[in-house]
Amino acid sequence: xxxxxxxxxxxxxxxxxxxxxxxxxxxxxxxxxxxxxxxxxxxxxxxxxxxxxxxxxxxxxxxxxxxxxxxxxxxxxxxxxxxxxxxxxxxxxxxxxxxxxxxxxxxxxxxxxxxxxxxxxxxxxxxxxxxxxxxxxxxxxxxxxxxxxxxxxxxxxxxxxxxxxxxxxxxxxxxxxxxxxxxxxxxxxxxxxxxxxxxxxxxxxxxxxxxxxxxxxxxxxxxxxxxxxxxxxxxxxxxxxxxxxxxxxxxxxxxxxxxxxxxxxxxxxxxxxxxxxxxxxxxxxxxxxxxxxxxxxxxxxxxxxxxxxxxxxxxxxxxxxxxxxxxxxxxxxxxxxxxxxxxxxxxxxxxxxxxxxxxx
Amino acid sequence: xxxxxxxxxxxxxxxxxxxxxxxxxxxxxxxxxxxxxxxxxxxxxxxxxxxxxxxxxxxxxxxxxxxxxxxxxxxxxxxxxxxxxxxxxxxxxxxxxxxxxxxxxxxxxxxxxxxxxxxxxxxxxxxxxxxxxxxxxxxxxxxxxxxxxxxxxxxxxxxxxxxxxxxxxxxxxxxxxxxxxxxxxxxxxxxxxxxxxxxxxxxxxxxxxxxxxxxxxxxxxxxxxxxxxxxxxxxxxxxxxxxxxxxxxx
Numbered sequence: 010x011x012x013x014x015x016x017x018x019x020x021x022x023x024x025x026x027x028x029x030x031x032x033x034x035x036x037x038x039x040x041x042x043x044x045x046x047x048x049x050x051x052x053x054x055x056x057x058x059x060x061x062x063x064x065x066x067x068x069x070x071x072x073x074x075x076x077x078x079x080x081x082x083x084x085x086x087x088x089x090x091x092x093x094x095x096x097x098x099x100x101x102x103x104x105x106x107x108x109x110x111x112x113x114x115x116x117x118x119x120x121x122x123x124x125x126x127x128x129x130x131x132x133x134x135x136x137x138x139x140x141x142x143x144x145x146x147x148x149x150x151x152x153x154x155x156x157x158x159x160x161x162x163x164x165x166x167x168x169x170x171x172x173x174x175x176x177x178x179x180x181x182x183x184x185x186x187x188x189x190x191x192x193x194x195x196x197x198x199x200x201x202x203x204x205x206x207x208x209x210x211x212x213x214x215x216x217x218x219x220x221x222x223x224x225x226x227x228x229x230x231x232x233x234x235x236x237x238x239x240x241x242x243x244x245x246x247x248x249x250x251x252x253x254x255x256x257x258x259x260x261x262x263x264x265x266x267x268x269x270x271x272x273x274x275x276x277x278x279x280x281x282x283x284x285x286x287x288x289x290x291x292x293x294x295x296x297x298x299x300x301x302x303x304x305x306x307x308x309x310x311x312x313x314x315x316x317x318x319x320x321x322x323x324x325x326x327x328x329x330x331x332x333x334x335x336x337x338x339x340x341x342x343x344x345x346x347x348x349x350x351x352x353x354x355x356x357x358x359x360x361x362x363x364x365x366x367x368x369x
Numbered sequence: 370x371x372x373x374x375x376x377x378x379x380x381x382x383x384x385x386x387x388x389x390x391x392x393x394x395x396x397x398x399x400x401x402x403x404x405x406x407x408x409x410x411x412x413x414x415x416x417x418x419x420x421x422x423x424x425x426x427x428x429x430x431x432x433x434x435x436x437x438x439x440x441x442x443x444x445x446x447x448x449x450x451x452x453x454x455x456x457x458x459x460x461x462x463x464x465x466x467x468x469x470x471x472x473x474x475x476x477x478x479x480x481x482x483x484x485x486x487x488x489x490x491x492x493x494x495x496x497x498x499x500x501x502x503x504x505x506x507x508x509x510x511x512x513x514x515x516x517x518x519x520x521x522x523x524x525x526x527x528x529x530x531x532x533x534x535x536x537x538x539x540x541x542x543x544x545x546x547x548x549x550x551x552x553x554x555x556x557x558x559x560x561x562x563x564x565x566x567x568x569x570x571x572x573x574x575x576x577x578x579x580x581x582x583x584x585x586x587x588x589x590x591x592x593x594x595x596x597x598x599x600x601x602x603x604x605x606x607x608x609x610x611x612x613x614x615x616x617x618x619x
Contacts, residue, residue: 080456132425188423218544225426226437279534287538328539332546334403346515350561354569356492361571 036234048093050088051075087113108155125155130247148206151197158193160247187224187233191215194234201294208316214291232276237289240266252320260286288325295321296329390613391590391601394583402580404454411447412523413556415440445531452457452524470610474504477514481507504597512562519555522547584613 046052051073052057060070078084090112093104111124132138137153140146172215185193194212197203201211215221223231230307239245249256257266267277267285277284283326295317297303298310305313321329394402418440429436461468485507487500500506505513526544531543567577572589579585590598601607 059508179424219419223437225421225423225433226429227431227433227435227441228437277534281535283537284534284541285538288542289538291542328542331539332542335543335546336550339547339554342558343550347557347561350558353489353492354561354565356489357565360492362495 043058046088048088106156109158128246129155131244134249135247135321137246146207148203151206152293153197186229187229187236188235190235191221191224198234205294205305205307205313208309209314210294210313212293214293217291218289230276237266240269258289288328292325292329292332296326299326300330300333385539387614389587390584390615391587392583392611392613393579393585396583397461397465397467399580399583401454401458404450406580408447408451408454409555409559411443412451413552415444415447416552448524448527448531451520455520455524467610475510475513477510481510491558496554500595501595502593503600504594506594508562508566512558515558519551522551523555526551526596562613 054071054073055075057070057072059072063069083091091106091110093107093110095103108125109129111126130154139149139152146152159255195215198209198212204211220231224233235245236254237258238248243257251258253259254261263285264280264282267280269276294303294305295313298305298314298317299321377416421507426433458468462472465471484500484502487496488507526548529536529540529544530548536544567573567579568575585593601611
């Protein structure tokens with residue numbers, strides 16, 4: 010029967026095809042990798058158990074997943090392009106990776122050695138820059154460096170890395186999920202103490218906005234921090250304060266930022282000036298300071314008050330007052346109404362059960 | 370349905386009167402109530418879904434976006450229907466005789482305050498008699514007007530939020546705030562006030578089907594709304610409107 014023999018043939022081929030898989034199932038813990046490791050670093054670093062406890066007693070894993078590495082954006086680099094001076098075993102002279110160094114790759118069109126120097130320059134000029142060498146900003150340690158934001162090896166894989174690019178358009182898939190971006194920025198910007206030192210307020214009120222409520226559910230079209238602060242055409246490395254004319258959030262540019270859309274993703278296409286130019290983050294510490302709603306101690310009080318005066322316009326302050334008043338009124342209303350109702354029904358219940366009557 | 374005037378006197382004289390049922394909600398009112406209730410519950414659920422904490426939403430995974438989409442649609446659909454029903458209710462109040470009777474019985478009167486005082490004293494054992502309520506007592510009036518006002522507030526702020534791009538951010542901030550606060554107030558009020566009335570009051574427990582049948586029996590009518598009962602019994606016109614012989618739908 011032709012059909013049956015066909016079937017046998019098929020099964021035979023399938024078995025043959027699956028056979029090599031049994032061999033490739035590696036029973037040893039060393040993991041295979043697929044890139045040219047000319048420096049033999051993977052000799053040791055392919056073992057998943059490699060690591061040690063650091064001074065703080067935390068376990069650090071020094072295992073490198075060869076597959077991930079090979080498919081990552083940095084997969085074509087030698088390890089020592091970044092980890093300078095680590096080719097000696099045992100390692101000593103451990104230095105932090107410096108993103109501004111040149112690596113052995115060359116830009117095909119310009120033939121110059123590739124480096125991130127350009128990005129470093131941009132970041133230095135942005136609000137996150139540490140300032141000129143000899144007059145550093147106060148508390149420069151609060152500012153992010155490259156590896157603070159680009160810390161996570163999970164993001165190295167190019168499969169997911171066709172992401173929001175630096176200066177080019179937003180692409181379809183995101184490198185970081187919106188929650189990840191928010192977690193990253195919030196790791197500093199939610200820290201009240203850290204922010205006051207720089208005259209900023211905590212942005213934890215972001216989590217009261219409708220934008221966050223949509224992001225919570227994973228709505229792709231809802232904005233995270235960089236959608237607004239770094240829309241298409243801007244770079245995450247050149248974030249500026251809102252007062253800067255070049256900031257996408259400057260009053261002059263707001264309408265464009267709000268009504269922006271890429272393909273199917275549009276935000277507020279029919280936004281008006283009045284809509285776009287209002288307050289976006291909910292009012293926080295600064296407005297509270299100006300209305301005396303918060304007791305702030307310490308040396309940064311005057312700095313914050315000064316900043317608050319500059320940032321919160323008279324009109325905004327009025328808005329804040331109105332909103333607080335409405336909230337207070339409602340709280341009282343809810344408290345009294347529900348309190349009365351509860352009391353009333355409790356009495357009703359007591360009387361009804363006590364008398365054992367069927368009606369009232 | 371043909372309706373014959375019930376000659377109560379002659380029947381009572383015979384001493385073998387059938388059991389009577391009294392209309393509390395007519396057909397139109399029951400339908401309005403049902404639509405309103407369904408919309409209300411939908412709105413509460415889809416609205417407060419926004420406040421579920423992030424961790425709890427993790428279980429949704431990638432379905433979250435779809436859930437959110439349908440949440441939005443449902444909330445707006447229910448809101449629209451609720452507004453339409455409320456508008457119809459206003460029409461009903463003005464142009465239908467039953468509606469006009471409804472609103473005139475529902476109006477606040479001086480005696481409501483006295484009744485409130487008397488009821489509370491009765492509850493607290495200062496008094497031994499329960500006040501004689503008319504068709505609607507202060508409990509109904511309070512709830513009805515709270516709902517009336519709340520509905521209006523929710524409709525206006527909701528519509529503002531729906532058309533967000535055309536308003537100033539300040540207006541929207543106020544709307545969000547009021548919409549949220551009023552929602553808390555309304556749902557708590559429904560739970561504490563209305564749910565107690567229809568589910569938990571000892572003689573209603575576990576559930577009161579008044580909102581489906583629209584009728585209560587004579588015994589309850591006499592006990593709960595004695596004044597209205599007396600009025601009906603004294604007036605054949607009212608008897609035509611309020612008295613039914615059989616339980617079930619009119």
